[in-house]
Amino acid sequence: MSIAIDRDQAFLDSIRRTAKEIAAPNADDVDRNARFPHEAIEALREERALSAFIPTELGGGEVSFEAIAAACFELGRCCGANAMVFAMHQIQVVTIVRHLEGAAWFEEYLSNVAGEQRLIASVTSEVGTGGDMGRSIAAVSPTDTGACTFEKRAPTVSYGEYADDLFTTLRRAPDAEPGDQVLALTSKGEVMLEPTGTWDPLGMRGTCSPGYVVRAEFPREQVLPTPFAQVSAESMTPVSHILWSHLWLGIATDAFDRARAFVRAAAKQKPGQPPPTALRLSHLMSELSMLRAEVSSALREFTEASEEPGRERLSTMAAQLRFNNLKIAASEQAPRVCQGALGVCGIMGFKNDTPFSVGRHLRDTMSACLMVANERIHQTNASLLLIAKEV
Amino acid sequence: MNDEIRKVIQEHGRLPVDVGTLSEYADLYQAGMTSHASVNVMLALEDSFDVEFPDRMLTRNAFASIAAISAALSELRAEATVP
Numbered sequence: 001m002s003i004a005i006d007r008d009q010a011f012l013d014s015i016r017r018t019a020k021e022i023a024a025p026n027a028d029d030v031d032r033n034a035r036f037p038h039e040a041i042e043a044l045r046e047e048r049a050l051s052a053f054i055p056t057e058l059g060g061g062e063v064s065f066e067a068i069a070a071a072c073f074e075l076g077r078c079c080g081a082n083a084m085v086f087a088m089h090q091i092q093v094v095t096i097v098r099h100l101e102g103a104a105w106f107e108e109y110l111s112n113v114a115g116e117q118r119l120i121a122s123v124t125s126e127v128g129t130g131g132d133m134g135r136s137i138a139a140v141s142p143t144d145t146g147a148c149t150f151e152k153r154a155p156t157v158s159y160g161e162y163a164d165d166l167f168t169t170l171r172r173a174p175d176a177e178p179g180d181q182v183l184a185l186t187s188k189g190e191v192m193l194e195p196t197g198t199w200d201p202l203g204m205r206g207t208c209s210p211g212y213v214v215r216a217e218f219p220r221e222q223v224l225p226t227p228f229a230q231v232s233a234e235s236m237t238p239v240s241h242i243l244w245s246h247l248w249l250g251i252a253t254d255a256f257d258r259a260r261a262f263v264r265a266a267a268k269q270k271p272g273q274p275p276p277t278a279l280r281l282s283h284l285m286s287e288l289s290m291l292r293a294e295v296s297s298a299l300r301e302f303t304e305a306s307e308e309p310g311r312e313r314l315s316t317m318a319a320q321l322r323f324n325n326l327k328i329a330a331s332e333q334a335p336r337v338c339q340g341a342l343g344v345c346g347i348m349g350f351k352n353d354t355p356f357s358v359g360r361h362l363r364d365t366m367s368a369c370l371m372v373a374n375e376r377i378h379q380t381n382a383s384l385l386l387i388a389k390e391v
Numbered sequence: 392m393n394d395e396i397r398k399v400i401q402e403h404g405r406l407p408v409d410v411g412t413l414s415e416y417a418d419l420y421q422a423g424m425t426s427h428a429s430v431n432v433m434l435a436l437e438d439s440f441d442v443e444f445p446d447r448m449l450t451r452n453a454f455a456s457i458a459a460i461s462a463a464l465s466e467l468r469a470e471a472t473v474p
Contacts, residue, residue, distance in 0.1 A: 134426060177407070177423040229420065229451060315450040380426070387433045389446050 008067040014047040015071040019078040027079035028352075030206035031360050034199055036162050037082040037206045040075075041119065044086060051114035053093050058107060059114030065094065065239075065306070069246045069299050076250020077257075080364035081206025083247035085119075085159050088207075091240050092120040092167045096185075096224070098235045098306075105221040109185060113165075120185075121163035123214055127153040131376045134232070135178035139171035140223060149217045150184065153196070158209040164188055168214065169228055181228035186216040203363030234314045238302050238323040240372075245295045245330035248368050252334045255341035255361040256288050262345045262356045277344050284340040291333040298326040317388040324377045331368030338362040396460050399439055400424075403431040415458045420451070429454050436460065442467045 023040040030037045044050060053068050054060020068090050075083035093113065096106055112118060129135045138152035150170050160166070165187045172180050196211040224231065259281055266275035301322065305313040313319055338361040342349045345356040352359050385391065393415065401410045404419065405428040413422055424432070433454060437443055442464065444453075453463045 177421060179423070179425055180421045233451065312447070312450065315452065316446055317449040318446045383427050383430045387430050387437075387444070388449060389443070 004062075004064065007061065008063050011049070011052050011061055011063045011067055012070055012074065015044075015049060015074050018043045018047060018049070019074050023075060023082045024078035027082070027360070030079060030081055031364075032205075034201070034205035034208065036159060036208050037079060037085065040079065040082045041085060041162075045117040045119075048114070048117065049086070050089060050117045050119060051093070051110075053090060053097060054110050054114050055097070058111040060110070065303060066299060068094065069242055072243045072246040073250040073253075076247030077254040078250075079206070080247065080251045080360070081204050083250060084204055084207050084244075087243040087247050088122060088158055089120050091236065091243055092122055094239050095167075095183075095231060095235045099224060099226045099231050102225050105219075106185070106224065109222075116164070118164035119159070119162065120165045120167055121158055121160050123152060123154045123157050123160070123166050123168040123212075125155050126169075127155050127211075129178075131373050133169065133237075133372065134181070134229070136169050136171045136181050137178070138168075139174045139176060140182060140184060140220075141174050142220075143217065146220070147217055148184070148220050148223065150215070152214045153211075154214055155211045156209040157193075157212050157214065158207045160193055160210075160212055160214075161208060166191055166214065166216075168216070172227075179229070183224040183228055183231060184216070184218065185222050185224070186218045190218045191216045202366060203360070204367040230315070233320065234311050238314065238319070241323045241327040241330075242295075242299055242302055244368070244371065245298070245326055245334075248330050248334035248365055249291055249295045251361050251365050252288060252291060252337035255338040255358045256284060258349070258356045258358055258361075259284060259341035259344035262348060277346075280340070280344045284337065284344060287333065287340055288337050291330060291337060294326060294329050294333070298323065317384045318391060321381055321384050321388055321391050324381050327372070328374050328377055328381075331365075331371070331374060334368055335362060335365040338365050392461055392464060393457055395439060396436070396457050396464075399435045400432055400457070403435045404428050405431075413457070415461075416456050418455055419457075420455060426451075436464070440464055442471075 018040060022043045026037060026039050048061060051060040052063045056062040072083055072087045075086050096110060100106055124133050126137055128137050138150050140148050140150055143149055152168060165185060168184050169181050170184055172182050192215040194213040196213060199208055199210040263275055263277050263281045266277060305311065305319065338358055341358045342362060345358060348354045348356040349358045351357060397410045404424045407423045433444060448463050454460055
């Protein structure tokens with residue numbers, strides 16, 4: 001037990017150092033130029049953070065899921081885009097680690113991720129599905145030589161150009177129904193990426209997420225045996241919502257910290273007279289506390305349910321509702337906190353070049369409600385609520 | 392019981408195929424039942440069998456085939472008859 005705690009501690013120390021010394025100083029440049037956070041990702045590679053969750057027997061760091069979530073929070077405090085790249089990579093890793101049953105190729109693959117610190121991106125969204133990740137149009141198609149191919153039109157692929165490997169949702173076969181999906185892992189050498197757009201968005205600019213037509217040819221063993229529906233319910237969806245919400249909390253926390261620094265500076269200028277913004281800061285703290293409480297309780301519920309044999313509870317509709325609500329609540333509350341910080345800092349927060357600037361924070365967190373659109377999640381929840389009993 | 396289940400799936404499952412062509416163990420999701428349609432199937436089953444599925448049973452797997460649904464209903468009925 002104490003070895004596991006030490007491992008988590010050492011990992012988080014290195015993450016905090018990288019976040020503070022490398023991600024933070026580059027955050028504005030990454031944002032302004034909508035460029036990939038190369039320096040921070042390289043530093044995370046050097047710290048072997050990309051394989052932190054992989055079991056030690058496969059060459060990884062075997063830290064806990066809580067430590068991965070805490071790392072997303074710490075990186076989020078320094079650079080939202082960098083934190084998002086890290087989080088999305090970890091979502092793929094955690095998903096594979098949790099669904100290795102009968103997948104020998106994937107075990108070997110994880111040891112390569114650890115050995116080479118490979119960065120994994122995902123291709124889950126698809127043009128023509130209306131934002132529903134539970135349906136695919138593109139399919140795994142067998143070739144004459146016994147290999148597989150696919151062609152998928154993706155409206156966004158985050159850091160697709162910079163990833164070593166892609167994890168893609170597809171229909172199981174050319175004649176499979178839209179909901180009969182699997183995940184295929186393909187390396188850069190097996191994939192052709194044809195860009196279909198540009199990347200000049202409002203926020204999360206460093207994730208570099210334009211659309212692509214993705215074409216690949218690969219051996220069949222690179223298809224994860226467990227059906228995507230099960231992988232999604234037990235791992236990919238709750239893990240995504242938990243890691244995303246941790247980094248959104250990180251961004252909101254940094255915005256709050258900047259607002260607090262602003263109020264303290266004002267208080268020092270006129271000792272004995274509480275600045276008028278102090279009251280607003282107090283209101284803001286209660287908003288931040290609500291976000292923090294939601295994020296940490298969801299993490300606790302997920303880790304508890306994950307430890308139960310068969311992870312049955314994660315497959316229930318009640319669990320689906322729970323982690324969908326985390327996503328909706330956190331994605332709405334994080335920009336609210338950032339906007340509140342802007343209200344405290346005023347023009348000093350509005351300007352992009354002061355120690356109290358929170359424009360990037362606000363813009364980055366405004367992406368949260370679009371990453372799997374909240375309205376789409378509400379549609380799912382509305383349907384589940386018809387039948388779920390205790391929610 | 393299976394005939395009644397088939398009737399419910401035929402009416403509410405919105406399958407692209409005739410339920411009569413599916414075996415008892417055929418995967419209904421692979422046959423094209425969407426998550427949304429599965430909720431309607433669950434509601435209709437509660438109505439026609441006069442039961443309420445508890446949350447622990449409301450999983451994808453519990454409604455993945457006619458046999459699985461039949462097992463879930465039998466379990467509920469057995470529980471109901473225990474004094």
